[in-house]
Amino acid sequence: MPESFEQIKKDYEFTEKDAKRIIKLKPYMEKYLNDFINDFYKFVFRLPNAKKFLKDEETINRHKNKIKEWYMELFSGNYDDKYFEKLHRIGEVHDKLGIPTHYINASFNFIRRWFIKKINQEFGYSRERNLYVESLGKLLDMNLDIMTKAYIEEEITKFLELSKxxxxxxxxxxxxxxxxxxxxxxxxxxxxxxxxxxxxxxxxxxxxxxxxxxxxxxxxxxxxxxxxxxxxxxxxxxxxxxxxxxxxxxxxxxxxxxxxxxxxxxxxxxxxxxxxxxxxxxxxxxxxxxxxxxxxxxx
Ligand code: HEM
Incomplete structure (x- = not known):
């Protein structure tokens, strides 16, 4: 398990103000959920071996529901231990499936660019827009940090279980x-x-x-x-x-x-x-x- 999630929030300078700003962003982003799902899978299936993991309709549909849930929780404003523990578990699931960390990093890069485009569309180039991009950026970085941390910990645990x-x-x-x-x-x-x-x-x-x-x-x-x-x-x-x-x-x-x-x-x-x-x-x-x-x- 990673160090205290509260510490991670401090490290990213993620404050109550950021959480409140993200809640304000929720109604603007909720309406783009279906657009996000379409664009996200277009992106994911451009990754060379994505079909190896998301191998049939059933798995894809299950994943789509999970991604929708993740998207909605991103704007919940409730970033407690339960939220971060869930992200950690998502990271572990991807690691166990053998999905390269590179795919997760690339996906988050895509997601960040996608959100910035939508925020620009909604708020133009204003101070408000900059603040939204900053707060959401911190939250996405923490998501990525915790999901990939789970990968590293899994490797370390496997290594530590071995004899000298x-x-x-x-x-x-x-x-x-x-x-x-x-x-x-x-x-x-x-x-x-x-x-x-x-x-x-x-x-x-x-x-x-x-x-x-x-x-x-x-x-x-x-x-x-x-x-x-x-x-x-x-x-x-x-x-x-x-x-x-x-x-x-x-x-x-x-x-x-x-x-x-x-x-x-x-x-x-x-x-x-x-x-x-x-x-x-x-x-x-x-x-x-x-x-x-x-x-x-x-x-
Ligand atoms: C930002 C990126 C991603 C997010 C937020 C995400 C989210 C999730 C979540 C929430 C789950 C369910 C975990 C659980 O059962 O507890 C999951 C499972 C899974 N993910 Fe992802 N995922 C991402 C990227 C990817 C990518 C890039 C791939 C493959 C190319 C992938 C393939 C899978 C597969 C195969 C499963 C298991 C599905 C099943 O059989 O139920 N994910 N993902």
């Missing part, structure tokens, strides 16, 4: 995993340099007339394809180093590029028909694996 040895092992394995990531990135840089070399060599062979124009162009295109796939792999690894998820499809796309390159080269000699069929089979299997992984990623 387990915690040490986790720390060591994290450091080792970071080290392996760096090794992987270094290896990818070396591979990219070699692939640039291969591309340069193919261009040289073509320009110097060591190979036929047809073979030269096809081989160069093949190495360009590999270079593109290695670049994709590096971009994924960098994303992973920055805390994102690693898309395994990047590895499959390298294999796809390598097989396509082989097919391009082999297709130049008609006597290698068996090889082409074999590579075609591999390409089909890789294509299916790539498709299945991509569909799973986007669910």
């Amino acid at each position: 040895l387990e915690r040490k092992l986790i720390k060591i394995s994290r450091k080792f995993a970071d080290f392996l990531d760096m090794v992987l990135l270094a290896a990818l840089i070396i591979m990219a340099i070699f692939t640039i070399g291969l591309f340069g060599y193919d261009v040289f062979e073509l320009v110097a007339g060591h190979v036929s124009i047809e073979k030269g162009i096809i081989t160069t295109l093949g190495s360009l394809l590999i270079l593109w796939a290695v670049a994709e792999l590096m971009a994924e690894e960098i994303k992973h180093l920055q805390g994102g998820k690693f898309a395994i499809t990047a590895f499959v796309s390298v294999a796809l590029a390598a097989v396509i390159r082989k097919i391009l080269i082999v297709s130049l000699s008609p006597e290698d028909i068996e090889k082409i069929v074999a590579y075609g089979g591999v390409l089909l299997v890789l294509g299916i694996v790539y498709y299945l992984l991509k569909t799973k990623e986007s669910v």
